[in-house]
Amino acid sequence: MNDNVHLRLPTQASGPAPEAVGMAVILIHGRTQSSADMFALAERIGLADVPYIAIEAAGNSWYPDKFMAPLENNQPYLDFALELLEALVVELEARGIPRERIVLLGFSQGACLACEYLYRHPQRWGGLIAFTGGLIGPPETQWSAQGDQLADMSILISNGATDPWVPLSRSRETADVFRQMGARVTEHIYPPREHGVIDDEIAQARALLRP
Structure with a gap:
């Protein structure tokens, strides 16, 4: 990928260069958040030798409506966000980092975007960690x-039992879809909690990244 395309990607990075270790973790923030919030999660995971690359949404939101709204409500923003993610993946491939x-x-919202991107680009990836997320689409969606x-492929999907933004039912639907596609899916459902990432989720993510 040429330098002009690289400059258009709103990314930030921490840790070693992906080329130095042969892998990378793409961080995708939630609504109203930024890459700084995701780097804070990466610090909690505590693997200093893992390269992290964070993408950032214009206006701190990947799409305007709720993730279970009619798909047209979130267009063209959803497609643009997916294209941005694909552009970063293609750039990493050009740097010698394969999708696996x-x-x-x-x-x-970032976990929902990650799930949707994976579903639309089905192949073996290095892994998916979806903290409080699920596939995008209205309740009647069939995948x-x-x-x-x-x-x-290893996938971690976590959620609280009564999360106000991502229904537990959608997280479970998403886990079932990915299992049917052959992935090794681990679900962690927690009692009612704040909309955030607790220490046990961090530990589960660390185990996926460093099995």
């Missing part, structure tokens, strides 16, 4: 989940 060595890590496109 790229982990997607998102929180809330085709045939084949084993995600075979041997």
Whole structure:
């Protein structure tokens, strides 16, 4: 990818260069958040030798409506966000990092975007960590989940039992879809809690990144 495309990507990075260790973790923030919030999560994970690259949404939101609203309510912003994520992945591939060595890590709206991106680009990735997220679409959405496109891929999906923004039912639907696509999915459901990431979720993420 040429330098002009690189300059258009609103990214920030921490840790070693991806080329130095042969992998990367893409951080995707939630609504009203920024890359700084995701780097704070990365610091809590505590793996200093892991390269993190965070993308940032214009206006701190990837799409305007709720993630379970009719899809047209979130267009063209949703498509643009997915294209931005794909552009970063393509850039990493050009730097020698294959998709099976790229982990997607998102929180809330960012976790929903990560789930949707994975579903639309089904192949073996380095992993998916979805803190309080799920696939995007209205309640009646049906997802085709045939084949084993995600075979041997590790996925962590976590949520609180009564999260106000991401219904537990959608997180569970998402886990089922990814299992049907061959992934090894771990679900962690916690008692009612604030809309955030607790220490046990951090520990689960650390275990996925450093099995």
